[in-house]
Amino acid sequence: MIKFALRRIALGIMIMVGSSVLIYALILAAPGGPEQKFAENPKYTAEQKAGYLKSLGLDKPVPVQYCRWLGACRRDKDGLDALIGPTGLPVFLPTPLSGINTGILHGELGYSYANGEGVGDSIAQAALPTLILAGLSIVIWLTLAVILGVWTGLKSGSKFDNTVTTFTYVTSTFPTFILGFMLIWIFAVTLGWTPVSGMTDARQFPAFGSELYWQYFGLDPAAALIDLARHLILPVSTLVLISVAGDSRYVRASVIDSMSMEHVRTARAKGLPYRRVIIRHALRTALVPFATNLGLAFPFLFGGALITETIFSWPGVGRLTLLATNGLDYPMLMAILLIASLMVVIGNLISDLLYAILDPRVRL
Amino acid sequence: MKKRAAQPDARAVHRAESPWRQARRRFFAGRQGPLGLAIIGVIFAFILIGPIFAPFNYSDIPNPSEDVFLGRGPSFEHIFGETAQLQLDVYTLVVNGGRSSLLIGFVSAIGSIAIGTLIGIVAGYFGGRLDSFLMRLTDVFLAIPSLFVIIVGARILSALGGTGLQTIVIVFVVFGWMGIARLVRGQVLALREMEFIEAARALGVRPIRIALRHVLPNAIGPVVVSFPFAVGGAIIGEAFISYLGFGVSALTPTWGNMLTNAEDFLLQGNWWWLFFPGLFIVMTSLSVNMIGDALRDSLEPEGRRS
Numbered sequence: 001m002i003k004f005a006l007r008r009i010a011l012g013i014m015i016m017v018g019s020s021v022l023i024y025a026l027i028l029a030a031p032g033g034p035e036q037k038f039a040e041n042p043k044y045t046a047e048q049k050a051g052y053l054k055s056l057g058l059d060k061p062v063p064v065q066y067c068r069w070l071g072a073c074r075r076d077k078d079g080l081d082a083l084i085g086p087t088g089l090p091v092f093l094p095t096p097l098s099g100i101n102t103g104i105l106h107g108e109l110g111y112s113y114a115n116g117e118g119v120g121d122s123i124a125q126a127a128l129p130t131l132i133l134a135g136l137s138i139v140i141w142l143t144l145a146v147i148l149g150v151w152t153g154l155k156s157g158s159k160f161d162n163t164v165t166t167f168t169y170v171t172s173t174f175p176t177f178i179l180g181f182m183l184i185w186i187f188a189v190t191l192g193w194t195p196v197s198g199m200t201d202a203r204q205f206p207a208f209g210s211e212l213y214w215q216y217f218g219l220d221p222a223a224a225l226i227d228l229a230r231h232l233i234l235p236v237s238t239l240v241l242i243s244v245a246g247d248s249r250y251v252r253a254s255v256i257d258s259m260s261m262e263h264v265r266t267a268r269a270k271g272l273p274y275r276r277v278i279i280r281h282a283l284r285t286a287l288v289p290f291a292t293n294l295g296l297a298f299p300f301l302f303g304g305a306l307i308t309e310t311i312f313s314w315p316g317v318g319r320l321t322l323l324a325t326n327g328l329d330y331p332m333l334m335a336i337l338l339i340a341s342l343m344v345v346i347g348n349l350i351s352d353l354l355y356a357i358l359d360p361r362v363r364l
Numbered sequence: 365m366k367k368r369a370a371q372p373d374a375r376a377v378h379r380a381e382s383p384w385r386q387a388r389r390r391f392f393a394g395r396q397g398p399l400g401l402a403i404i405g406v407i408f409a410f411i412l413i414g415p416i417f418a419p420f421n422y423s424d425i426p427n428p429s430e431d432v433f434l435g436r437g438p439s440f441e442h443i444f445g446e447t448a449q450l451q452l453d454v455y456t457l458v459v460n461g462g463r464s465s466l467l468i469g470f471v472s473a474i475g476s477i478a479i480g481t482l483i484g485i486v487a488g489y490f491g492g493r494l495d496s497f498l499m500r501l502t503d504v505f506l507a508i509p510s511l512f513v514i515i516v517g518a519r520i521l522s523a524l525g526g527t528g529l530q531t532i533v534i535v536f537v538v539f540g541w542m543g544i545a546r547l548v549r550g551q552v553l554a555l556r557e558m559e560f561i562e563a564a565r566a567l568g569v570r571p572i573r574i575a576l577r578h579v580l581p582n583a584i585g586p587v588v589v590s591f592p593f594a595v596g597g598a599i600i601g602e603a604f605i606s607y608l609g610f611g612v613s614a615l616t617p618t619w620g621n622m623l624t625n626a627e628d629f630l631l632q633g634n635w636w637w638l639f640f641p642g643l644f645i646v647m648t649s650l651s652v653n654m655i656g657d658a659l660r661d662s663l664e665p666e667g668r669r670s
Contacts, residue, residue: 011503018504026513030520173653175600177607178642185630185638196631303509307604311627321512322608325519333516341507 001356008352012345019341020104024066026337027330071103104338110331114323119335122320125209127302129199130316134305136232137239138297144244146290149251150283156256165249172245180238180311187234194233197313201227208315235312239305247290254286261285288358295351299343303336390662397658400592403651407644411466414459438636445636447626454622458640461617466648468529468602468618472536473594480541481580481587484548489556489575499549502542514539514601519610527613532605536598544590551583585663589656596652603645619645 053059057068057075064082067073072092073082085091085098095101102108109119148168152161171179188196195201199208205227206212217224258264259282267277306318313319317336324332381389391397438445444454487498517535526534555561556579564574599619605611606620614621619641626637 014500015503015507018500019507022504022508026516026520031523169653170650173596173650174646175603175649177604178645181627181630181638181642184627185635189631189633299509303512306511306515310608322515325516325610326608328519328523337508337512337516340509340512344507344509 004356005353008349012349015345016342019345020070020338021066023334023337023341024069027334028062030328030330032328032330069103071100071105071108073103074100075102104335109335112324112332113329114327114332119331122332123317123335123339126315126317126320129208129314130303130305130309130318131301132228133232133235133309133314133316134239134301137236137243137305138300140236141240141244142247142294142297144240145247146251146287148244149248150255150278150286152248153252153255153286154259154278156252161252165252168241168245168248171241172243174242176238176242176307177311179241180234180308183234183238184311195231197311199228199231199315200224201231231312235305235308235314238308238311247293250293251286251290254289255282258282258286292351292355292358295347295349295354298347298350299340302343303340387659387662391658394658394661396654397662400651400654400658403647404655407462407648407651408466411459411462414455414462444640445634447622447629447634447637454636454640457617457622458619458644461619461622461641462644464529464612464616464618465599465602465620465645468532468536468612469595469599469648472533472540472598472602473591475533475537476540476598477544477587477591477594479537480544481548483541483545485552485575485580485583487545488549488552489571489579491556495549498545502545505539505542510539511601515605515608515610518605522610522613527611527615529612529616529618532602532611536601540594540598544587544594547586547590548583551586552579555579555582589660589663592652592656592659596649596656599648599652600645 050059057065060068060078064073064078067082068075070092072090074085074091083091085093085100087097087099089098091098091100091103092105095106100106107120109123111117112119112122148164152164155161174182184196187193200206200213205216205224208228261282263285264277264282267281268274272281303317303321305314305316306321308314309316309318310322320332321336323329324336444458446453447457483498483502487495514535517539518532521531521535561574561578564578569578602611602618603620603623606618607623609621609624612618612621614624622641623638626634630638
């Protein structure tokens with residue numbers, strides 16, 4: 001098991017290195033660069049330009065630039081010396097060991113072109129709203145998927161099964177943004193039951209996440225939570241309606257499978273109560289493959305709500321990504337893409353390991 | 365299907381039905397597949413025949429006759445209504461936009477599936493170092509969430525000056541081949557060990573020929589199944605990206621870019637601006653999903669059925 005885990009982790013690190021190269025290449029292909037802001041300035045001579053690029057280390061070959069950005073090379077040395085830190089250990093190790101604190105490996109994500117703020121701070125600030133939205137949605141849709149899946153699976157072929165399966169199938173084929181618009185039109189514009197968008201009511205509360213907001217929150221937590229809940233209804237419904245069908249279909253199919261398995265039949269033949277057979281015997285086998293899928297929900301918590309956040313002006317990571325994309329804010333984009341792919345790799349790792357624990361055959 | 369099963373065709377006893385014929389029979393015996401085909405057929409007909417009835421050219425910007433800032437709802441002259449601001453005819457936009465959207469969907473799907481199949485066959489059939497390299501490459505591309513990288517890729521290309529249909533197709537192909545590659549590789553790995561391939565190898569057939577004539581046709585099932593899903597994914601993806609303004613420029617209408625700004629006017633009650641393109645996107649997505657699911661059920665009957 002440990003060998004399997006180590007092999008998986010090594011593979012994950014390899015994939016992360018690869019995706020960092022891919023992200024770097026993507027941004028390298030993009031137009032614009034640090035010298036772009038002086039491009040229209042006639043007083044800006046070629047020597048000044050060269051000096052500016054040199055001061056940023058942009059006169060070095062691309063692999064060296066990449067290595068420095070990654071934090072596996074020192075910025076004050078060239079050649080192979082750059083790989084070894086002042087402590088004599090390789091530079092890519094954590095700061096206490098290598099004595100180097102530059103590059104993304106040491107947490108230096110850079111500064112946003114748009115407002116000069118630290119990229120890491122901006123992302124951390126946007127992560128909480130996304131976590132609230134995506135986390136709540138994921139909990140609701142997984143619960144709903146298990147309930148609906150088990151129920152429709154046990155009553156497969158019934159009218160109830162047909163209705164639920166058809167309804168969830170149709171909503172799951174809706175493009176997220178169209179469904180979002182539809183819900184806004186029906187529930188916010190026509191009926192006026194919910195707010196149209198945003199995370200807080202701007203007439204009552206300052207922007208979410210600011211210090212002032214938490215002060216207001218402290219004054220009247222109940223009102224703040226109700227306000228938040230009202231704003232959560234539509235985006236959460238969107239995500240749940242889109243995603244519940246796939247998982248509930250999955251649970252339904254495995255419930256149907258496991259109900260015809262021998263151990264379930266034996267349990268029923270022994271005369272155990274129906275309810276007990278279902279809960280103790282059938283669901284146990286039915287939900288094991290589902291549990292391993294949970295690891296795949298991990299990246300969703302960071303970037304899964306991109307479209308929904310855009311439609312509902314939710315101040316999370318998705319919206320931050322779009323703002324950065326729109327403004328070609330490269331440091332921000334690189335950091336977001338890197339963190340997003342790190343989440344995917346970790347999620348896959350969790351799911352693989354869970355699977356290996358639950359089903360020993362895959363370790364071979 | 366039930367009737368045929370009850371009275372087996374006498375000829376079927378002598379001549380086994382080919383797998384493709386079986387699949388076709390199963391496809392048309394179900395409800396999902398034919399219904400999906402019917403819906404997409406209506407959409408195609410609308411897009412091909414519709415422009416004849418479009419009274420306006422989509423590039424004509426009408427002189428705003430009155431000082432109406434908001435759009436106007438469906439009327440006899442404008443059956444799908446008019447947009448706000450420029451007061452464009454929504455019917456004209458939908459008919460012309462559908463052509464671009466479907467074109468993007470089909471070309472992207474064909475492109476990404478062709479590349480994915482090629483990589484999958486090469487990796488699976490030739491194996492060894494090439495296989496591990498190609499599969500690690502696939503892992504790397506899969507590690508970055510596709511929506512993020514597609515949006516960023518489309519934005520970068522549009523900043524470089526590409527705002528046409530081909531730009532978005534390139535992005536979808538470059539970041540859309542991985543799933544197919546994995547799928548095909550798995551199929552090929554299983555096929556490679558089968559007797560008929562070994563027989564072909566023993567007869568001295570060249571590897572390229574084995575890959576193309578013996579492996580490919582037998583590995584094609586999942587590829588066919590994934591085609592409608594890829595078309596739907598590209599159409600929806602294009603719609604979202606163009607709606608954001610990173611995709612196809614408004615000079616070429618698509619179902620996505622005609623929605624740009626539309627939601628601002630939803631609050632003022634301009635529902636038709638969103639409703640008609642939205643209806644077509646939803647119907648297309650629903651029909652291709654239905655076709656895909658029906659194909660899966662008929663091509664892989666032993667697989668898990670929903």
